[in-house]
Amino acid sequence: MTVTHNKGTGNRTTRVLGILALVSMAAVIWLGLVVTPPDVNMGTLVRLIYVHPAVATMAYVAFGVTALASLLYLFPRTRSWRWDRLAGASAEVGVVFCALTLATGSIWGRPTWNVWWTWDARLTLTALLCALFIGYLALRRTGGAAEPRAIRCAVAGVLFSVVVPIDHYATQWWRTLHPGDTLDSLHPLIHGIQLWTMLLSFVAFGLVYAWLVLHRTRLEQLESRLENEGLALALAARRAEAAPRAPVPVHNGPPGAVPVAVGSAESAATDGGQP
Amino acid sequence: MWRDAVLIAGKDLKIELRSRVATNQVAPFAIIVLVLFGFALDPDRTILQTAAPGLFWVAVLFCTLLAVQRSFAVEAADGAGDGLRMSGLDPAGIFLGKAAAIALELIGLEALLALGIVFLYGVALTGAALLFATAAAATVGLAACGTVYGVLAAGLRVRETLLPLLILPVVAPVLIGATQAWEAALGTSTDNGWKWVTLLGVFGVVYVTLGVLAFGTLLEEA
Numbered sequence: 001m002t003v004t005h006n007k008g009t010g011n012r013t014t015r016v017l018g019i020l021a022l023v024s025m026a027a028v029i030w031l032g033l034v035v036t037p038p039d040v041n042m043g044t045l046v047r048l049i050y051v052h053p054a055v056a057t058m059a060y061v062a063f064g065v066t067a068l069a070s071l072l073y074l075f076p077r078t079r080s081w082r083w084d085r086l087a088g089a090s091a092e093v094g095v096v097f098c099a100l101t102l103a104t105g106s107i108w109g110r111p112t113w114n115v116w117w118t119w120d121a122r123l124t125l126t127a128l129l130c131a132l133f134i135g136y137l138a139l140r141r142t143g144g145a146a147e148p149r150a151i152r153c154a155v156a157g158v159l160f161s162v163v164v165p166i167d168h169y170a171t172q173w174w175r176t177l178h179p180g181d182t183l184d185s186l187h188p189l190i191h192g193i194q195l196w197t198m199l200l201s202f203v204a205f206g207l208v209y210a211w212l213v214l215h216r217t218r219l220e221q222l223e224s225r226l227e228n229e230g231l232a233l234a235l236a237a238r239r240a241e242a243a244p245r246a247p248v249p250v251h252n253g254p255p256g257a258v259p260v261a262v263g264s265a266e267s268a269a270t271d272g273g274q275p
Numbered sequence: 276m277w278r279d280a281v282l283i284a285g286k287d288l289k290i291e292l293r294s295r296v297a298t299n300q301v302a303p304f305a306i307i308v309l310v311l312f313g314f315a316l317d318p319d320r321t322i323l324q325t326a327a328p329g330l331f332w333v334a335v336l337f338c339t340l341l342a343v344q345r346s347f348a349v350e351a352a353d354g355a356g357d358g359l360r361m362s363g364l365d366p367a368g369i370f371l372g373k374a375a376a377i378a379l380e381l382i383g384l385e386a387l388l389a390l391g392i393v394f395l396y397g398v399a400l401t402g403a404a405l406l407f408a409t410a411a412a413a414t415v416g417l418a419a420c421g422t423v424y425g426v427l428a429a430g431l432r433v434r435e436t437l438l439p440l441l442i443l444p445v446v447a448p449v450l451i452g453a454t455q456a457w458e459a460a461l462g463t464s465t466d467n468g469w470k471w472v473t474l475l476g477v478f479g480v481v482y483v484t485l486g487v488l489a490f491g492t493l494l495e496e497a
Contacts, residue, residue: 131444142431148496
């Protein structure tokens with residue numbers, strides 16, 4: 001346990017989450033591909049219902065979390081790097097889910113609507129959302145001083161998330177090819193086991209989202225630590241390499257540099273031991 | 276706030292008048308874009324005439340990018356941005372001033388582009404009230420939105436490449452709304468154009484409000 005703290009971004013929570021995500025995903029795959037019956041109209045295509053809505057919802061959730069974390073960062077009273085990292089991690093995972101939404105939607109659209117893509121309000125807005133958050137991720141990578149960058153990103157994160165509710169209500173506000181709220185409209189029509197599989201798919205993708213975001217947040221934390229303590233850690237590593245071969249006392253090394261490095265390297269090493 | 280806005284708008288417009296970047300570079304660029312669309316779609320008048328509203332507004336979007344970049348490039352040189360921050364002017368006023376200057380430049384460019392689609396594409400401009408209302412509402416939205424994202428990207432080394440990525444998806448609704456409204460005005464679609472003008476108006480109001488509220492924070496960090 002203590003060793004892995006420095007080697008990865010996992011801990012007991014993420015491991016439990018990861019196992020739960022794997023188990024629930026396996027259950028969704030089994031239920032979705034084997035147990036549930038094909039649809040009368042759509043045939044075996046209906047099985048995409050266990051992927052597409054859940055992935056789309058998680059993209060919304062991810063961007064919502066980005067907006068919330070950005071707001072918390074913008075409020076002076078709750079300003080903390082934790083929120084900045086969470087916003088970034090969630091947006092990154094959100095873009096992946098959003099791209100998956102577009103891909104699975106296209107795969108669904110080709111046989112049912114006979115086109116890969118149509119300029120429908122829901123589809124267009126989802127593509128727009130994806131593009132906006134790709135821009136957000138580009139904005140995060142602009143470098144420069146950390147705090148101005150974080151503030152810029154937080155403002156952009158809040159602004160871009162405005163599209164999420166518009167996208168969600170697009171099927172009600174405009175006439176679209178895309179079906180409306182699936183759970184509401186399908187509830188009486190859908191087979192019992194289909195409904196449960198679909199609900200389980202939301203849980204499974206939710207767990208995957210949480211697992212990814214936790215790891216990504218920790219990775220950002222490690223990245224910023226590397227930036228701050230990288231030199232001291234590198235010196236400590238070189239010293240550790242040299243130590244077994246030539247156990248020379250510290251004061252025999254190059255003058256000046258080494259004693260300074262020892263102090264900072266040791267403090268960095270003890271800091272690094274904290275989870 | 277209003278006095279500061281007038282001051283800033285006057286300053287930006289005076290710079291544009293004296294440097295002639297808008298007239299000598301952006302305006303010819305706008306016409307070149309129209310000509311390129313002509314090449315791309317072949318000199319087939321019917322396609323160009325049907326597509327004219329969309330092409331017009333795409334050209335306006337490109338001009339918006341240039342105008343916004345220019346508006347913040349003048350603040351980047353000689354520490355002008357620091358001067359602006361230290362000037363004690365109301366940030367909301369600075370925002371409104373810069374947005375107003377961009378809007379006025381855009382209106383000039385739109386007039387030029389409108390002449391362009393009349394002469395190059397042979398479009399007959401009809402439904403003047405709807406055309407003007409659309410142009411006014413869309414320009415306010417483009418200028419306000421451009422100013423918000425312009426200050427967001429100002430001071431970054433990658434601003435030239437980042438700005439289009441940030442602005443173009445955001446102003447996509449303006450492109451859609453303005454194109455639909457113009458198509459209605461020019462008679463290429465039977466849609467009710469005023470509905471789209473309302474959408475453009477809402478977009479403009481939202482971004483003006485956002486800019487007034489957020490510009491101070493963003494300017495501090497630019």
